Structure formats: structure tokens, C-alpha cells
Amino acid sequence: DIQLTQSPSFLSASVGDRVTFTCRASQGISSYLVWYQQKPGKAPKLLIYAASTLQSGVPSRFSGSGSGTEFTLTISSLQPEDFATYYCQQVNSYPITFGQGTRLEIK
Amino acid sequence: EVQLVETGGGLIQPGGSLRLSCAASGFAVNTNYMTWVRQAPGKGLEWVSVIHSGGSTYYADSVKGRFTISRDDSKNTLYLQMNSLRAEDTAVYYCARGVRGSGSYDWGQGTLVTVSS
Helix, strand or coil: CCCCEEECCCEEECCCCCCEEEEEECCCCCCCEEEECCCCCCCCCEEECCCCCCCCCCCCEEEEEEECCEEEECCCCCCCCHHHEEEEEECCCCCCEEEEEEEEEEE | CCEEEEEEEEEEECCCEEEEEEECCCHHHCCEEEEEEEEEECCCCEEEECCCCCCEEECCCCCCEEEEEEEECCCCCEEEEECCCHHHHHHHEEEEECCCEEEEEEECCEEEEECCC
């Protein structure tokens, strides 16, 4: 199975900050990497697929990059509604797997 | 409007069985890539199973042989039959619609399954 390791596990930041999360795969997954945002008590929301393609309706301050084994999600200027937990997911092969998540909190 | 509504969760004893349903509206389940994802209390997301539009199914190692994904085209509903339930199956179960290789973009609200004596 492909393991995904997200870093950091926890991040404290302020409104307006630029933040970057990393997701590393245990083996190459080309660009089959998806990013989700989840708020407490809510279902996940798809932000980015194919490593760098923004899902329709997602603000352009979100961007993704990477291929192979290393991927990043960047939020260019944090807004209050961005404080949540972020998960990466590999959709290259079964079983599909998620990273353990990065919790983003307000400083 | 696309909607996914999960039902069937509840309290069940270890070793018991439960069937979750996910009623879809606004699209046809049988022409879409449908998945189940779960989340244990206070934990991260865990992919459980998928059924492709063509009927192929895949499972996480943790549920293989115990869970079965299926769909009823006439009811436009996705199911997850869960047998031999364990305490570690306790979670909120979400159904979701997506595209193979591109993740899941429509999600239900989730249904809580608690396995406990």
C-alpha cells in the first residue's frame, strides 16, 4: 500500500499569512494526488485534484504542485474560513490512501 | 441539485451486521464512481471502498472480506453491507461521488456507526 506522510501535523498561522503543507508518498504516484479541506463536523471538501488542478468554485488563493513522491498545497493569503484540517489522498492505485492530515489553527 | 443522504448508522454489538444506505438525487449512481470513506472519532479520513460505473469494486485491507459495496439502480442508492463488525469500525461513514483518478467532489453528511457492547 502507498503511504502518505503529511507535514507538519499542526500549523499555527495568522490571517494574511502564506502557508505551505507537504505530502510525501512512499512510492511514485505521478500526479494522482488530491487535496481536501475538512472543518469540524463537516464532510471533506475537494480543493485540488491531479496535484495542481483547482476544483471549480475553490478560491484561487489555493494552489497545488508536485509530482512523483512530493507534493505541496499552498494558501497564498490565509482567510478566516481557511482554518481547518487538510488531507492529501493518493488516487493512483488501490487501496486508495489518505495522509494523516495537517491541522491549521489561528495564531 | 445533487444530494447524497446516508442512513443506517447506529449502535451495534461487536460481531454484528449493519447495512448503510446512501440515497442519491440529481444524478445516477450507476453511471458514477461511488466511494465510502470513514472517520473514527477524532481521527483522520480512511478510504473504505469504491464501486466503478462498470461494477468493479475495491476495498481497504481493513474491511476486505467483511464489507460489501453495492448499488440498487432502481432506487438510485449505494449500500455498504458491514459484517463481523469490530470496535475499530466505529466511525462516521460518508458516501461520495467522484471521478476515478481525481477524487470525490460530492459528499453526504455522514452516518455514525458505533460498535460497542
